[in-house]
Amino acid sequence: MIEKFHDVLKANNLKSTHQRLAILNCIDMHGHIDIDAIYEHIHLNYPSMSKATLYRNINDLVTFHILEEVKLPHQKQQYEIKKVPHIHLLCQECSGVEDIFIETKPLLEAVTLQSGFTISNSFIVMNGTCRVCSHKNFSSIS
Amino acid sequence: MIEKFHDVLKANNLKSTHQRLAILNCIDMHGHIDIDAIYEHIHLNYPSMSKATLYRNINDLVTFHILEEVKLPHQKQQYEIKKVPHIHLLCQECSGVEDIFIETKPLLEAVTLQSGFTISNSFIVMNGTCRVCSHKNFSSIS
DNA sequence: GCTTAATAAGATATTAATTATCCTATTTAA
DNA sequence: TTAAATAGGATAATTAATATCTTATTAAGC
Structure with a gap:
């Protein structure tokens, strides 16, 4: 490029x-x-x-x-x-942000059904611990 | 109160x-x-x-x-x-924000499975058109 | 490649948002 | 009721963001 x-x-x-x-x-x-x-x-x-x-x-x-x-x-x-819709995973240990591309349609449909809301796009963040940090914690315990 | x-x-x-x-x-x-x-x-x-x-x-x-x-x-x-986890629905017509309480566990589990991420909490916003504004639009067309 | 009109950059001033400081007031537990 | 701890109010200081104005750059037509 x-x-x-x-x-x-x-x-x-x-x-x-x-x-x-x-x-x-x-x-x-x-x-x-x-x-x-x-x-x-x-x-x-x-x-x-x-x-x-x-x-x-x-x-x-x-x-x-x-x-x-x-x-x-x-x-x-x-x-x-700006790229195709995805979810942000925010690790609380290392403060890293990962993108994950995953099917959210079932959730969106459930929301539409329950609320009558017509969804054009969604923004999803999940907080937690990433794979690497989880393993780090595990090894330091055992 | x-x-x-x-x-x-x-x-x-x-x-x-x-x-x-x-x-x-x-x-x-x-x-x-x-x-x-x-x-x-x-x-x-x-x-x-x-x-x-x-x-x-x-x-x-x-x-x-x-x-x-x-x-x-x-x-x-x-x-x-701060209250129990919920999704924010943001209407692009009337700028209103609704809360919806809905099951997100399947999505969270899928994310965990795919990414190895341990999720402690999530923050979800969906943009679109609320029920009331959808109806407004419909009546003005027909 | 030049020339030129349109647009963007840089510098700086201005405005807005947020935080820190310091002194006084309020809260709460004894 | 009193006293220590904490919080409030006013204001200063800091930081963030935007606006303005002049110079520089881009890009299209020759």
């Missing part, structure tokens, strides 16, 4: 600037990341990048549905590249 | 002040509500309440798990009284 996001920007009539590509690549690399971390990361290779530019672009990219807000409990808001 | 939250505060070794009771009653009355709305509402009957007190108490009450953050997409963070 030279510039995998160039076409995405063009498709939305947004100019493909170095700053925007840097922002998108950074978020893509990290999966989930908040504003400050994006700024720090980009700043390493791109010290002239202004925070105003970052805020402005993040908001624009969310408006154009290229980015998506990720609001996890007790954490600063993060952003991710 | 004279003071349904008095005992909750005492149980957490928090002093039962008028301000705290006002905050909790306000949130309880509204279900979901953000900081500014709480402030405005309480200000009507309690003009001397300081915003610092509000922020401080909201944070304390979250720490003690008496309140819970509600983070909905594209909205300011809200708060609710």
Whole structure:
């Protein structure tokens, strides 16, 4: 990939600037990341990048549905590249966030049935302990 | 109910002040509500309440798990009284938020099976159109 | 490749949101 | 009723986010 996001920007009539590509690549690399971390990361290779530019672009990219807000409990808001619907798994031990792609249709249908609500999309976060941390805990006990 | 939250505060070794009771009653009355709305509402009957007190108490009450953050997409963070797990339904037409109490165990089990993640709790939001707004739309078409 | 119009970036000022500080008031247990 | 502990109110300080304005960059047409 030279510039995998160039076409995405063009498709939305947004100019493909170095700053925007840097922002998108950074978020893509990290999966989930908040504003400050994006700024720090980009700043390493791109010290002239202004925070105003970052805020402005993040908001624009969310408006154009290229980015998506990720609001996890007790954490600063993060952003991710918009992709197919998935569930966020948030590990309380290592603070890692995993994505899991799983069938949620039965739940959605049950909700529709019970409430009469027509669902267009859903946002699901589960808190707990990831596989790795579970094993760590287990070994330290036994 | 004279003071349904008095005992909750005492149980957490928090002093039962008028301000705290006002905050909790306000949130309880509204279900979901953000900081500014709480402030405005309480200000009507309690003009001397300081915003610092509000922020401080909201944070304390979250720490003690008496309140819970509600983070909905594209909205300011809200708060609710912590209660049994439920799903939030967010209507895109009228911006209303409904709670629905429904079995999520099958989904949680499937996630555990697929990911090895041990889930302690989950946070689910569904966006769409509520029953009332669906009917409104239908009548205006036909 | 140039030129130009449109858009975006950077710097900075402004505004809004949140937290910290300090002194006074209230709560609660003895 | 009193005293110690805690919380409130006012305000200052900090942090986050947005707006403004000027310069720079992008991209389309020649």
